[in-house]
Amino acid sequence: MGSIYLIRHGQASFGADDYDVLSPIGIRQAEVLGEHLAQLGTRIDRSVSGALRRQQHTASSALKQLKDADLADTTLDIDAAFNEFDADAVIRALLPDLLPEEPEALHTLRNAAQNRGEFQRLFAKLIARWVSGEHSKPGLQSWQEFVAQVQGGLERLLQQADSKQNIAVFTSGGTITALLHLITGIAPAQAFELNWQIVNTSLSCLKFRGTQVSLASFNSHVHLQLLKAPELITYR
Known part of the structure; x- marks a missing residue:
């Protein structure tokens, strides 16, 4: 193997x-x-x-x-x-819809290095929305598209491998x-x-x-x- x-x-x-x-x-x-x-x-x-x-x-x-x-x-x-x-693209695309329930989110994300714990909490919420497929935005790579990209790389790797x-x-x-x-x-x-x-x-x-x-x-x-x-x- x-x-x-x-x-x-x-x-x-x-x-x-x-x-x-x-x-x-x-x-x-x-x-x-x-x-x-x-x-x-x-x-x-x-x-x-x-x-x-x-x-x-x-x-x-x-x-x-x-x-x-x-x-x-x-x-x-x-x-x-x-x-x-592209994590930045995910944040930019999905943050506006999160702001009504997380009004401090923009400040936290702009000062991420000083708010690591809170940044992680908000980032995890945004990623959960992205992965769910229920919050697609024009021009934003979906989770499914990202998985297909990675799968293509793995398939190429295996095709070329001894x-x-x-x-x-x-x-x-x-x-x-x-x-x-x-x-x-x-x-x-x-x-x-x-x-x-x-x-x-x-x-x-x-x-x-x-x-x-x-x-x-x-x-x-x-x-x-x-x-x-x-x-x-x-x-x-």
């Missing part, structure tokens, strides 16, 4: 003007991941990333450690199917959530309850034989836990 390692990107720049940049912690998380895989002797035969900078930077930082151990090269294939859904390859996919939490839904059949709402637990640079492993795929492990972040540095365990 082959293995697909789904790797969430390192911590990005939450609350900054440009979220799509790894923070110093995010860079360190990616380096630690690469070091850990190298210590385990995990050979990566192919590496794929979404097109987002935080995904590609995570890949380059981790793969450097593996290359130094002669366990991978730094060749990185880009497939935008593994991009994250039977015993180890493939690393550097991606994002929402994409991993969509794959959980596709592979296990878990309901979208339940999948997003798991989404909120996905740690930056965590590993989820899929096993495949041909086009048959199963979930082998989810959200492993032992590479961070072993360092006994709680500040490296982040969720956003």
Whole structure:
């Protein structure tokens, strides 16, 4: 059987003007991941990333450690199917309908870095509306369309894979959530309850034989836990 390692990107720049940049912690998380895989002797035969900078930077930082151990090269294939859904677009499209019941929501979302707990609560409500399919808006990618995008990426990956390859996919939490839904059949709402637990640079492993795929492990972040540095365990 082959293995697909789904790797969430390192911590990005939450609350900054440009979220799509790894923070110093995010860079360190990616380096630690690469070091850990190298210590385990995990050979990566192919590496794929979404097109987002935080995904590609995570890949380059981790793969450097593996290359130094002669366990991978730094060749990185880009497939935008593994991009994250556009969370900002979801917020912009669905927030107006939420304001009557959450009048402080706009202030909270504009000052997200100072209101992390409240931001998460509101964001989860908006995502629940998006996933339900009952609040579609013109021009906004639906949850169903996003799942189809991710499914296309997985199908391409399997079509190109050898039977015993180890493939690393550097991606994002929402994409991993969509794959959980596709592979296990878990309901979208339940999948997003798991989404909120996905740690930056965590590993989820899929096993495949041909086009048959199963979930082998989810959200492993032992590479961070072993360092006994709680500040490296982040969720956003």
